[in-house]
Amino acid sequence: MKFTRAIRMAISSILSNKMRSFLTMLGVIIGVTAVITLIALGRGSTQRVSSQIESLGTNLIIINITGGRNRSVTQEDLQRIKGISGVSELAPVLSGGVTVKAGNKNTSTSLEATTPGYQQVRNTYVQLGRFLLQNDLDMRFRVAVVGVDVADELFGRRDVIGEEISINGVEFSIVGILEEKGSSVAGSDDNRIIIPLTTGQRLLRSTEVRTFYVSTLSPDVVNQVVGEIERFLTRKFNDENSFRVFNQTQLLSTINEATATLTMMLSGIAGISLLVGGIGIMNIMLVSVTERTREIGIRKAIGAKKRDILVQFLIESAVISGLGGVLGIIVGFMGANFLSRILNIPAAISADVVLLATGFSVGVGIIFGLYPASKAASLNPIDALRYE
Amino acid sequence: MIRLENLSKIYSMGDNRVVALNEISLSIDKGEFVAIMGPSGSGKSTLMNIIGCLDVATHGKYYLDGRDITSYNQNQLAEVRNKKFGFVFQGFNLLPKLTAVENVELPLVYAGVGAKKRREEAIRALEMMGLGKRIYHRPSELSGGQQQRVAIARALVNHPSVILADEPTGNLDSKSGMEIMEIFRELHSQGNTIILITHDINVARYAKRMITIRDGQIVSDEEVERR
Secondary structure (H helix, E strand, O other), rough: HHHHOOOOOOOHHHHHHHHHHHHHHHHHHHHHHHHHHHHHHHHHHHHHHHHHHHHHHHOOOEEEOOOOOOOOOOOHHHHHOOOOOOEEEEEEEEEEEEEEOOOEEEEEEEEEEEEHHHHHHOOOOEEEOOOHHHHHHOOOEEEEEHHHHHHHHHHHHEEEEEEEOEEOOOEEEEEEOOOOOOOOEEEEOOEEEEEEHHHHHOOOOOOOEOOOEEEOHHHHHHHHHHHHHHHHHHHHHHHOOOEEEEEEEHHHHHHHEEEHHHHHHHHHHHHHHHHHHHHHHHHHHHHHHHHOHHHHHHHHHOOOHHHHHHHHHHHHHHHHHHHHHHHHHHHHHHHHHHHHHHHOOOOOOOHHHHHHHHHHHHHHHHHHHHHHHHHOOOOOOOHHHHHH | OEEEEEEEEEEEEEEEEEEEEEEEEEEEEOOOEEEEEOOOOHHHHHHEEEEEEEOOOOOEEEEEEEEEOOOOOOOHHHHHHHHHHEOOOOOOOOOOOOOOOHHHHHHHHHHHHOOOHHHHHHHHHHOOOOOOOOOOOHHHHHHHHHHHHHHHHHOOOOOOOOOEEOOOOOOOOOHHHHHHHHHHHHHHHHOOOEEEEOOOHHOOOOOEEEEEEEOEEEEEEEEOOOO
């Protein structure tokens, strides 16, 4: 028997019982929709996080000194690290939360006290005014570069060069406005204030530099530079657990792993609903075989072989679940777009997921159709003909 | 053409053994029109099922066109049913969701005939049965007599060696029943081999030879004298 004819036969049989076929399909539709939507959203957010991290620069290395209270790096240490081959720039950072006031308005924000190198290392530039200069550090000027959120919050506008603000009660004048960065995984990059390191040491009453950023000449030498820094710090502290060195590539792969695991888990749960849908198909196919016992008997009497009946019922269940799969893909597309709009997560629907979902749903139909179909195929023709 | 040798069919249900056919020997030649008569429970339906390869005997031999088919498996039997037999049942046994022509096409579908040829042959068979105008009707839109004629067209479409009719007039009024029997008489005069199972002597009289069975055994096998 020709395949196309078998499919046409299956479709007409499905159409002859529309409500039941639809309800049977519903399990598969829901399963496929869930798989498509969850994978699309999972991948979309992974892509966004990755691109955010990449925009920070893949040649960035972050060093945190942990361990003992008085452990920190000195100016000489930093000079030594800056001298490592492959390092292009270095910026120590002292950070803390502060309260900022201007006129009668105040806000809390994060403060970073650093050096002019920060600009290049963190890929953070000003859109108005200027960044910190070496002179600001040397003279311990009370100048500040602010993010746009701070400017908006305190002044309601962005051209605030020359305005005075008070940080934890100390007067500063604004010399620059940072470029707008938008929010990232780590929170808003626009809600911060940058001041000279030396001024910050006084303000925060701490001279200990426990965090510093290093940028390398190219992303290729990151690992080598990380190794050098680790060796240097291990020798200095005589303890390799007293500091942590991160780089963006590492961070990227960690986050990718985490989201991939999450996506896998979610789609696994969605896969379970596909399985349940498959059981629904099996159930209905068993009912259908019983109902159509007489038809099977007639077909066998006029010459249908076991295989013909088997194929007929298998195709029927594969078409039901395949159709459910296609509908699920359509609903999944809509669901992913809808959710990405309300949750503000980008959706990434890729061809491989669509193919996988289609293949999986047809496979579910065949696997769960196998038992009912073989039951139909092995019916004895006279018993089947006698069946009322 | 058909030769049965000491054919028995025994059903065992638990400790009960029911002998449906007891050592039947019988041969039917090409071109014969045979009626198998008997009251219900006599074993005539079992006999027809075995002749039609819908069932297999417990003991004995069955030769069809000289070949011993007792040892055939299910698939081989299906092929024999498809190629050698055309069935006409009491309850018509048409598929309700298919049109007349699709029903008639079915044996050709399983014989692997191409779509175009199938349709032509099916339409020709329906026209022969005087149903040229009812080709695309579904069984529910046809009268009992018309449905049975569709079933006969289906039985004929594959040019079978034998037409097996099991109480073909059982569900029909007497007028339609007579029409159907006239069709069988006509088919016989064209050279078809027909085996008719019935309990009705008036129906059996259309045949040329009448075999009566009772309790699984042949009690008489005689020529039918013309009315």
